[in-house]
Amino acid sequence: MTARLLEAHHDGSELYVPAGTPALGDRVPVRVRVPAGSPARAVHVRTVRDGEPEIRPARLDRTDGDERWFVAEVEVHNPVTRYRFLLDAPGGYRWLNARGVHDRDVPDAGDFRLTVHAPAPAWARDAVVYQVFPDRFARSGAERPVPGWAVPAAWDDEPLIAGQDVGRQLYGGDLAGIEEHLDHLERLGVDVLYLTPFFPGRSNHRYDASTFDHVDPLLGGDEALASLSAAVHARGMRIMGDITTNHTGVGHEWFERARDDRGSEEASFYLWTRDGYVGWLGHASLPKLDHSAPALGPRLIDGPDSVIGRWLRPPYALDGWRVDVANMTGRYADQDLTHDVARRIRRTLTDVSPDALLVSEHFHDASDDLTGDGWHANMNYNGFSRPVWTWLTPPGEHPMLGLPVARPRRPGGSMVATMREFASAVPWTVTAAQWNMLGSHDTARIRTLVGSPELVEVAVALLMTYPGTPMVFAGDEVGATGTTGEHARTTMPWDRPADRDEATFATYRALVALRRSSRALRHGGLRWVLADDDAVGYLRETADERVLVVAARAPWSGVTLPASLATGEPEALHGSVPLSLGPDGLHVGGVGPGVGVWRLA
Structure with a gap:
């Protein structure tokens, strides 16, 4: 097949x-690469200034092998300044x-x-995040009374799939148990521990907080979080x-006061109707x-003494927050304060802990809320998880998350188009910090979705x-x-070796290490070079490194990429897909399912 360059x-x-x-008023040079064989005779840049388009010529900056590089200046006249390129060619212009x-x-x-808005802290782009649902990760062995709302479960019990006891099934994992297993995280290679809520509630997930002032005693209380934080930071x-x-x-203590006294300050914290309150x-x-x-x-959100600010300070010293249901925060009927809330939380992080990260949860299109001045990034379900699922999952075997239909099996071109469309709707600084996932505590497991270790490797790659x-x-x-x-909130099989797939662990560990070994994989741009039904490929590039990634869900026809992409023999970094350098180009073999990652000279 032909490469999709x-x-x-x-x-x-x-x-x-x-x-x-950049700051307002800065003139930023932006570059565009055009293959030498392109019919484009000239390049212009189109910007939007105060809502009005402007078009200015770009100049030829250099010719590099078989590519021409053009450069133009974009004035940052608005906090978020849009631009695109006009390619003048015989037969009609292109954008x-x-x-x-x-x-x-x-x-x-x-x-x-x-955008003039500061990006996520630098450490976020180098990070690999590990999500822990505290009730299901590890027990420390400490004896704690079972609350009246809970239905106790043995550690090896299967999680409930549905029913009224789903949120009440309590396994007893705690923060000390997590601390005892930090070696596992280090061995895997992750470096950010993200905990789902640790505040007390009346459920195992704890998204129904009864206070924001203390850690749930079932998890070990405030001292356990301080100890875990210190142990994490020590590593x-x-x-x-x-x-x-x-x-x-x-x-929650606020709501109990609000319901008891509608004239109280806490009563103003909630939305009310003629018939009661808004749930x-x-x-x-x-x-x-x-x-x-x-x-x-x-x-709740403003200043160092707010809930957001207090837990960022010692002895807890959180390095940031993931905000649940961020898409609905501050939104109800004719009220839309979401952006204001996000900016205020961001301001608190900047004042209390300038290097802290702020990540939102949206299950759908989050682009309108990701202009760069509020949430640093989003849990990227629509721009990564869902397109990957629809490419790798067999058709009709699982419901599509949030939809009353079965999950389809779509071609690689569909996955690529979806990823590009969602990435295009936010600044690159946001794309570079988005939390990409194959699953979370709210979704089916990737192993269940794709069905085989080979396809899990493709997904993890x-x-x-x-x-x-x-x-x-x-x-x-x-x-x-x-x-x-709910069913995916399984306990870790510390004492069930038969339930531990060590080959899959080795795959994760190798690919985490691969990411850490390559600056291009952490900081590079993205050029799609291949979008076949059963195989996709892209380049990750920095000024000093070029990495080629090819992923295949099934056997395919293979592809020949231009020889100019590599000036010497490629260095194989991971995977089973074959690559050879010939006089007419780089030949990628049609092996699948599988993945290939190479560093190109």
């Missing part, structure tokens, strides 16, 4: 845009935006973006918390917060080589299974 290419990485955050090259007019939604790792700013539990998505157990209340901000921050849900690395989010 674009006629021209640009992204927000260092090869095309200078590193750093180059973040979705690719088009021989038709396109809307501004897919334009590249420069050179980081720790992040999880909080719901959209709602509390019905048993998140109609759930009476989760009363929804009203962020228009002046007194709520200082208590995409996870560890695609732009953004990889996130691994605890248990995936040992082959855990689960058909739904």
Whole structure:
């Protein structure tokens, strides 16, 4: 088959845009690469200034082998400045935006973006995140009373799939148990521990907090979190918390005061109707917060003494927050305060712990909320997880997350188009920090979805080589299974060696190490070179490194890439897909399922 190399290419990485955050009024040189054989005779840059388009010529900067490099200056006149390239060619002009090259007019939604807003902290781009659901990771052995709401479970019991006891099934994992198994995290190679909520509630997931002032005694209390944080930081790792700013539990101390005294300050914290209070998505157990209340901000999100600020300070010293239901926070009927809430939380992080990370949870299109001044990044379900699932999953075997239909099996071109479209809707600085996942505590397990260790390897290779921050849900690395989010909240099989897939662990460990060994895989741009039904491929490139990634879900026809991509013999880094350098190009063999990763000279 023929390689899918674009006629021209640009992204927000260092090869095309200078590193750093511009200020208003700066003129930023942006570069675009055009193959020498392209019909493009001239290149212009189109910007949007105060809502009005402007077009200026780009100049030829250099000719490099079989490529021409053009450069143009973009004035950062607005906090978020959009731009794209106009390619003048015989037969009609073309546009180059973040979705690719088009021989038709396109809307501004897919334009590249420069933003004056600071990106995620630098450590986030080098990180690999490990998500732990505390009740299911490890028990320390400490004896604690079982609360009245809980249904005790033995560690080896299978999690419930559905029913009223799903949220009440308690296994007894705690923070000391996590601390006792930090060696596992180090051995795997991850360096950020992300905990789902540690506040007390009336469920095993704890998204129904009864207070934000203390750690759940079932997890060991405040001292256990301080100890875990110290142990994590002593290993050179980081720790992040999880909080719901959209709602509390019905048993929260604020809500109990609000219900007892509708004239209280706490009563203003919640949304009320003539018939009572607003529950998140109609759930009476989760009363929804009203962020228009002046007194709520200082208590929850504003300043060092707020809930957000206090847990960032010693002795807990969290390195950031993942915000649950971020898409609905501050939104209800005619109220839309989400962006204001995100900016205020970000301001608290900047004031209290400038190097802290702020990640939102959206299950759908988050682009309108990711302009760069609020959430640093999002859990990238739509831009990564869902397209990967639909490419690798056999058709019709599992429901599509959030939809009343079966999950389809789509070709590689569909996956690539989806990834490009969602990535194009946010600044590159956001794309580079998005949390990419193969699953989480809210989804089926990747092993269950794809069905084989070989396809798990393909999925993990995409996870560890695609732009953004990889996130691994605890248990995936040992082959855990689960058909739904609840069923997937399995316990770690510390004492069940038969349930530990050591080959899968070795795959995860090798691919995490591969990511760490390559600056291009952590900081490079992204050029798609291949989008076959059963195979996809892309280049990750920095000024000093070029890495080729090819992933195949099944046997395919293979491809020949231009010889100019490599000036010498490629260095094989991982995988079984064969690559050879011949006089007419790089020959990629049609082996599959499998993956190949090479460093090109």
